[in-house]
Amino acid sequence: MAERYLKREDLAKLIDSVCSGEGLFVGPKMDGRQVVYAPISAYKDIVFDYIVPRNSFKEFLFPQTEVIARYAVHKDGIDLQGVKAESPEMVVFGSRPCDAASVASLRSVFTWDFVDTSYTEREDRMVIMTIACTDRDEGCFCSTVNLAPDSVGGSDLFLKETLEGGYLVDIVTDRGRTFVERFEGIFSAGGADVDIKRIADVPRLKGVDVKKIKEDLRDTSHYDNDDLWAGLTRKCIGCGACTFVCPTCHCFDIADEGSALEGERRKNWDACQFDHFTLHASGHNPRDTQYKRWRNRFMCKFNFYPNKFSSRGCVGCGRCIRVCPVGLDITEVMEEMSGR
Amino acid sequence: MSNIYLPHLVTIEDIYEEAPWVRSYKLVFKDHEVRDNFDFKAGQFGLYSAFGAGESTFCLASSPTRKGYIQCTFRSVGRVTSALADLSIGDTIGFRGPYGNWFPIDRWKGKDILFIAGGIGLPPVRSVIWNCLDTRENFGDISILYGAKAVEDLVYKNELRHWDERPDINLVQTVDPGGETPEWQGKVGFVPTVLEGMAPSAGNKVVVTCGPPIMIKFVIEVLGRLGFDDNSIYTTLENKMKCGVGKCGRCNVGDVYICKEGPVYTAAEIKQMYNDF
Numbered sequence: 001m002a003e004r005y006l007k008r009e010d011l012a013k014l015i016d017s018v019c020s021g022e023g024l025f026v027g028p029k030m031d032g033r034q035v036v037y038a039p040i041s042a043y044k045d046i047v048f049d050y051i052v053p054r055n056s057f058k059e060f061l062f063p064q065t066e067v068i069a070r071y072a073v074h075k076d077g078i079d080l081q082g083v084k085a086e087s088p089e090m091v092v093f094g095s096r097p098c099d100a101a102s103v104a105s106l107r108s109v110f111t112w113d114f115v116d117t118s119y120t121e122r123e124d125r126m127v128i129m130t131i132a133c134t135d136r137d138e139g140c141f142c143s144t145v146n147l148a149p150d151s152v153g154g155s156d157l158f159l160k161e162t163l164e165g166g167y168l169v170d171i172v173t174d175r176g177r178t179f180v181e182r183f184e185g186i187f188s189a190g191g192a193d194v195d196i197k198r199i200a201d202v203p204r205l206k207g208v209d210v211k212k213i214k215e216d217l218r219d220t221s222h223y224d225n226d227d228l229w230a231g232l233t234r235k236c237i238g239c240g241a242c243t244f245v246c247p248t249c250h251c252f253d254i255a256d257e258g259s260a261l262e263g264e265r266r267k268n269w270d271a272c273q274f275d276h277f278t279l280h281a282s283g284h285n286p287r288d289t290q291y292k293r294w295r296n297r298f299m300c301k302f303n304f305y306p307n308k309f310s311s312r313g314c315v316g317c318g319r320c321i322r323v324c325p326v327g328l329d330i331t332e333v334m335e336e337m338s339g340r
Numbered sequence: 341m342s343n344i345y346l347p348h349l350v351t352i353e354d355i356y357e358e359a360p361w362v363r364s365y366k367l368v369f370k371d372h373e374v375r376d377n378f379d380f381k382a383g384q385f386g387l388y389s390a391f392g393a394g395e396s397t398f399c400l401a402s403s404p405t406r407k408g409y410i411q412c413t414f415r416s417v418g419r420v421t422s423a424l425a426d427l428s429i430g431d432t433i434g435f436r437g438p439y440g441n442w443f444p445i446d447r448w449k450g451k452d453i454l455f456i457a458g459g460i461g462l463p464p465v466r467s468v469i470w471n472c473l474d475t476r477e478n479f480g481d482i483s484i485l486y487g488a489k490a491v492e493d494l495v496y497k498n499e500l501r502h503w504d505e506r507p508d509i510n511l512v513q514t515v516d517p518g519g520e521t522p523e524w525q526g527k528v529g530f531v532p533t534v535l536e537g538m539a540p541s542a543g544n545k546v547v548v549t550c551g552p553p554i555m556i557k558f559v560i561e562v563l564g565r566l567g568f569d570d571n572s573i574y575t576t577l578e579n580k581m582k583c584g585v586g587k588c589g590r591c592n593v594g595d596v597y598i599c600k601e602g603p604v605y606t607a608a609e610i611k612q613m614y615n616d617f
């Protein structure tokens with residue numbers, strides 16, 4: 001039951017309107033030979049034929065590097081200024097349902113008791129326009145984690161492509177409604193009788209049971225089975241690529257950049273796959289081998305997120321599978337952990 | 341809303357050289373309002389910044405009963421702690437906190453307390469010790485067993501002397517075999533061994549123990565043999581921390597985030613955790 005209709009060409013007007021103010025319009029764009037979510041300033045830059053962009057759009061909510069404070073040393077003390085995050089209005093056009101779903105996960109971590117306002121202020125101003133998937137690749141497994149190529153959770157507006165190349169627009173949230181009402185001329189009424197493209201079919205992976213994985217990982221004794229984990233993840237070289245592309249990976253470092261006299265304190269993306277990540281100053285490292293680091297990432301997705309943050313740790317986007325240089329496939333481990 | 345990663349500025353009011361590479365700073369908040377309202381509980385920790393080098397995590401080593409300042413004790417081992425150790429009285433550093441949980445001292449009224457610390461594990465215990473001493477009437481017998489590798493590694497030497505002289509504390513000090521000096525009056529032996537010899541009774545007693553992980557492991561074993569319940573043994577866990585507020589994802593032991601749900605745990609709780617130490 002579509003509430004509005006959006007013509008593809010009218011995106012040009014939408015981009016202009018959003019970008020004419022302080023706003024940032026993000027969408028799928030070509031980078032080399034891959035499609036990425038990137039700022040879009042002209043209609044012609046949008047790519048319409050893509051499956052899942054290489055990156056997630058988390059970098060617009062939780063930037064790869066971000067200044068949190070500036071310090072300067074004077075002769076009578078230190079001047080320390082907190083830096084407020086910039087949070088322009090952001091519109092993400094062409095989000096995928098998996099990516100839209102991941103936003104609630106990031107939020108659950110960044111608001112767990114202490115609220116990281118540089119995250120929330122950005123997210124509170126982001127309008128997510130998701131397009132239902134009409135195609136998939138071998139990496140996609142959203143249905144296995146109980147999502148679907150047309151699940152609307154996390155989206156403000158949910159779009160379905162029509163055969164003639166426009167979009168039927170469902171209004172999902174109040175933020176979406178306000179946005180549509182602001183651009184009355186662009187989102188026209190009706191369109192209910194146009195035909196939409198077929199939604200992709202993403203069958204559930206046989207032999208994977210996320211609930212069973214979650215229960216199994218709750219049992220602390222499975223940590224004693226080091227051979228199992230070492231065997232499953234032996235290939236991993238700890239490059240961290242999977243964490244950077246993953247929409248729910250949230251780990252970061254806090255580091256000072258500058259001299260002892262002047263500089264800035266930054267939050268920088270970090271990865272639990274790096275060997276120094278948990279290294280103590282004493283030299284002790286609780287996760288001293290790669291399989292322990294990989295196990296931590298898996299635990300984070302299927303235990304910490306669901307059990308601790310009551311949200312989804314893995315949205316089945318398949319990015320970590322596509323990007324892994326050694327072909328370590330998380331679904332193979334999921335299968336193994338389901339069958340025990 | 342405020343920036344949760346922004347530290348307060350604190351001035352180094354006093355410096356104590358505790359042991360080789362180990363220093364304590366007495367710190368006072370620059371902002372009067374923060375100074376007057378700052379409160380914490382024994383066991384909590386903070387992140388201390390040397391601007392330009394970064395932040396490092398240590399416990400609050402002073403007692404919450406002493407107002408107007410905080411104290412930290414640290415060993416210079418890394419980049420940040422070395423930069424902190426380069427500072428002098430009057431210099432400014434950053435402090436964020438207090439974070440984490442605390443020792444449930446309120447629930448220990450009327451009980452005997454046994455403190456067992458090793459090396460640089462005394463600072464978190466010290467906060468509890470002074471908290472108990474400043475409200476001495478609430479507790480029964482107070483005993484302290486403290487050990488270090490060698491005599492020179494014992495921290496808070498002045499306070500050890502003071503505690504030794506107090507009639508209302510039973511202090512036992514020990515150094516590892518080979519760490520004694522000709523003048524050494526205390527015991528020689530590892531903390532768990534000395535503890536076994538002391539053979540404290542388990543009745544109506546709470547134990548607070550901090551120190552190297554291996555020491556804690558054996559201390560808990562000895563206490564078990566002596567009949568102590570794992571629920572009456574409290575300790576702290578350490579892990580690498582960056583945010584201190586449950587966001588940066590690195591302090592977890594299995595699913596337990598030390599910065600949020602710790603650092604204080606009972607031995608019973610630790611036995612329930614994933615083997616991710």
Ligand code: SF4
Nearest residue numbers: 246314315317318320
């Ligand atoms: S773990 Fe892999 S498949 Fe799951 S959300 Fe992250 S990148 Fe996507």
Ligand code: SF4
Nearest residue numbers: 236237239240242324
């Ligand atoms: S991308 Fe592959 S090799 Fe790199 S850290 Fe992740 S699992 Fe390991």
Ligand code: FES
Nearest residue numbers: 584588589591599
């Ligand atoms: S120190 Fe960052 S999550 Fe605990």
